[in-house]
Amino acid sequence: MKDIFSALWMRQKNTLEQIFKTPVLSGIKWSDVESLIKALGGEVKEGRGSRCKFLLNGSIANFHRPHPSPDTDKGAVVNLREWLESIGVKP
Template identity: 35%
Template sequence: MKSIHRRTLLAIFSDPMARSLQWRQIEMLFLAIGAQLVEGRGSRVRFMLGDAMGTFHRPHPAKDAKPYQIRDARTFLRNAGFDPEKGMREWEQ
């Protein structure tokens, strides 16, 4: 995983929640850890990683992710097996 993806990961799990995180960075993180992208209608996208599935709407016209999208990204990563205290599970190695 590249350093940009690690910074995005830290921003997703930061407390207080990041306020200026671009949605594209979140998408690139998901793809970097092996999630499959399924394009939906309009701005809808779905990511699948193992047994976890996350459905999102790309923000538009703004580039920054909204707080609820960052929260949903955090939930998706946790459901996929990411524990911010322990690090990635086997799919990072």
Template identity: 35%
Template sequence: MNNKHRKALATVFTDPVSGTVEWTAIEKLLIAADAEVVEGNGSRVRFVKDDEVETFHRPHPAKEAKRYQVRAARAFLERIGVRP
């Protein structure tokens, strides 16, 4: 992971959950954590690592991830063993 990934990781694990995290930063963080990206229909995207799967809808038209998406990304990262 590079510095941008570590910064995004720290932001994802910050309480209270931030509503200003760009979705692309979360997506790049999950990819850096070796999660495989599976594109779905429309804005749906699935991340798979080992036996863990998490599904998201990319936010639009805004760039920022919703708070529930940040919480879901945090839970997925914890399940795959990634913590700041």
């Protein structure tokens, strides 16, 4: 994973760091989260309505895209953090 992290753009590194901050941040742009997943070699699959799947390192996570605000809420950030940790992704 170290090689992948070195290939991330500064904005993607910042997004990863924000996801792992304590206390949990709200207001992380969903588009930045999707960009991070793709940069890590993952895929973003569209579902019905606001549903989407992230596929990374052989693992799948289901999320609801925030709306009408583009900002991710704290609960989604916690879920995202837990999923990333479970597949070995940490800042």
